Amino acid sequence: MESDPRAALDALVTRNGESYAALSRMIGRNDAYLQQYVRRGTPRTLAESDRRSLAAYFGVPESRLGGGETHSPVVAVRSLDVAAAAGAGGLMDEEGRGAQRQFDAALLRHLGVRPGDASVIRVTGDSMVPTLEHGDEILVDRGKRVPGRRGALFVLRLEGVLMVKRLAREGERIMIASDNPAFPPIRPQPVSAVEVIGRVAWLGRVPD
Numbered sequence: 001m002e003s004d005p006r007a008a009l010d011a012l013v014t015r016n017g018e019s020y021a022a023l024s025r026m027i028g029r030n031d032a033y034l035q036q037y038v039r040r041g042t043p044r045t046l047a048e049s050d051r052r053s054l055a056a057y058f059g060v061p062e063s064r065l066g067g068g069e070t071h072s073p074v075v076a077v078r079s080l081d082v083a084a085a086a087g088a089g090g091l092m093d094e095e096g097r098g099a100q101r102q103f104d105a106a107l108l109r110h111l112g113v114r115p116g117d118a119s120v121i122r123v124t125g126d127s128m129v130p131t132l133e134h135g136d137e138i139l140v141d142r143g144k145r146v147p148g149r150r151g152a153l154f155v156l157r158l159e160g161v162l163m164v165k166r167l168a169r170e171g172e173r174i175m176i177a178s179d180n181p182a183f184p185p186i187r188p189q190p191v192s193a194v195e196v197i198g199r200v201a202w203l204g205r206v207p208d
Helices: 004-014 020-026 033-040 049-060 083-086 091-097 105-111
Strands: 074-080 099-102 116-123 136-142 152-158 159-170 174-177 185-188 194-205
Touching: 004 033, 020 033, 020 049, 049 105, 049 194, 074 105, 099 105, 099 116, 105 194, 136 152, 159 194
Parallel strands: 074 116
Antiparallel strands: 074 099, 116 136, 136 194, 152 159, 152 194, 159 174, 174 185
């Protein structure tokens, strides 16, 4: 195990074929943030919230990235296959039959997600590339179901189909868009026609 947290992060990024810019955006920083941390030593240490998010993303203990040896409690979160859920009629209907996934309680607090509102599902298809890729896991916060004027990622059901899209509300209509420019926006829908399941709060990517 690498003793230097910068070397550890660099090894994880290289080993998993990740982008420093994309990871920086994931933790809410500017594109150059993590590369400057690794290459120039600025900042000297990662903020606790940034370290926790990166450790959870890569599936490693925080101590590997410079944190102390902690034993944060975990909570059980329902884990579902998004394709199976859509085929069976939707996330809410199938929720009770899903498997369970252990999630770091501190990470859920950091994300502002209550354990009872959380579900993990798997993304299928490429309509949300580059933000989400086929096979990604996303944590859905069912406590947040109201899109704002600024676009954000939500899981929704429209005409019986479960999907992950970028939603924004304009008056009494919901704008539904894909991040992949090859997929045209869906015609704006009345608020009553869209069943919003929850907001995407976190994503996990399994390396190829």
